[in-house]
Amino acid sequence: MPSAATTRTRQAVVEAAVACWSTDPSASLGEVAARAGVGRSTLNRHFSGRAELVAAVDQLCRERFRAAAAGARPEEGTGLEALQRLALALLELRDLLGLVFGDDAPIDPDSWEDDEHAELEQVLRRGYADGSLAGDLPPEWLATVLWTTLFGAWLLLREGRFSSHEVGTLMIRTLARGVGSA
Amino acid sequence: MPSAATTRTRQAVVEAAVACWSTDPSASLGEVAARAGVGRSTLNRHFSGRAELVAAVDQLCRERFRAAAAGARPEEGTGLEALQRLALALLELRDLLGLVFGDDAPIDPDSWEDDEHAELEQVLRRGYADGSLAGDLPPEWLATVLWTTLFGAWLLLREGRFSSHEVGTLMIRTLARGVGSA
C-alpha cells in the first residue's frame, strides 16, 4: 500500500513523461524529472529505469485509449459509423497520439493486441455483416487504414493549419469513402 | 575529382548504411562500416560524422524517389490514375521506404519540398481539373492520405502476410475510393 506522497509523486512523474515524450520521445530522464518538479534521484527511486517508466506510460495509454474507445459507443449504429466515432474519439487524444505516432515513439499499440484489438475486430465484423464496410477489403487492411488515416489527421492537426473539427471531418469522410461499401 | 577507389568506397558505405538503417536506423557507424566491409576509421575518413553520412543517404533517396516518380509517367491519364501509378512506383522502393517510415527514421521527405512536392502538386492540380479527384478535399489532405496510405501498405508488406501485388491492389483501390470523385 503506497503512501499518499508516493502515489502523488509517481503520478506527477508519469504525467511529466507524457508531456515531455509526446513532443520529444528522446527527452532524458533528467528533463522528465525537471518537468515533474522532482529530483532525478527521486525519479529513479520510483522507477528503477527508463524501461519501467515507459511501461507506466504505456499502461496509462492503454487505459485512456480504452476509455476513449468505450466512449465512442462501438455497439451503436452501423459498423462504419462506429468506426468513424472511434476514429474521432482517438483523434481527441492528441498528446497520447504523439506517443504513438511521433518519431521513435515509445508506445506501440501493436504490443497490446488483447483488449483494444479485439474490440476493433468486433466493429469490423459488424461492418462486414451490415454491409457498411467494403467486403472485398481484408480486416488487416481496414485496421491499417484506420490507423494510418488517423495518423494523417494527427499530422495535419499538428501542423496547425487546420482546426480539430476540420481535420476530423476530412478523416471520417475519407474513411467512409475509402473503406465503406461502394 | 575523386579517385576510383574513393568513389567505390563511398558508394559501398552509403549502400551499407541504407541496408543497415532500413531495418534499424539506430545502427552504429561501426555496424555500417562492418556491413560495407571497411574499417570504421575509413568510414570516418570519407564522412566526417554521422550527419554527413545521413546527408549522403538522403541525397541517394531523393534521386531514387525522383527516378521512380518520373517512371510513373505523372503526365499520363487522369490525375487519379497518375496518383495511383505514383503510389505503386513508390511502394516498390521497399528499402528506401524503411528509411522514411521506420521508427526514428533518418530520412524526412518533408525536408525536400522543392522537387518532389512540386510534381505531386502538379498531379493533384490535374486531378482537380479533370474531375478525377474529390474537389472538396484540400491538397494538403490528399498529399497526406497518399503518404499515409503508402505507409499502411508498406506496413502490411513488411508483415509478410500479403504479397507485394496484393498490397498494391488494396492500396490503389482504397486510394481511388478515398480521394477519388464520388
Add this chain to the structure above:
DNA sequence: TCTCAATGGAACACGCATGTCCCACTTTGG
C-alpha cells in the same frame, strides 16, 4: 514534539557511440 518516510542535490562510475590520431600494410598509377 518527536520520528521516520520522502525528498533533493551532489558526486561517482559505467556503458556506448562517436571523433581523432597514429602506424603498418596494401593497392594503384606514373
Add this chain to the structure above:
DNA sequence: CCAAAGTGGGACATGCGTGTTCCATTGAGA
C-alpha cells in the same frame, strides 16, 4: 619499380544518458 594514395586496426579522449550511493533537509503523522 617506386612513390603516393588508400586502407585497417588499434589506442585514446570525449560527451551524454544512465544507474547508484550518500547525506542533509523537509514534512506529515503518531
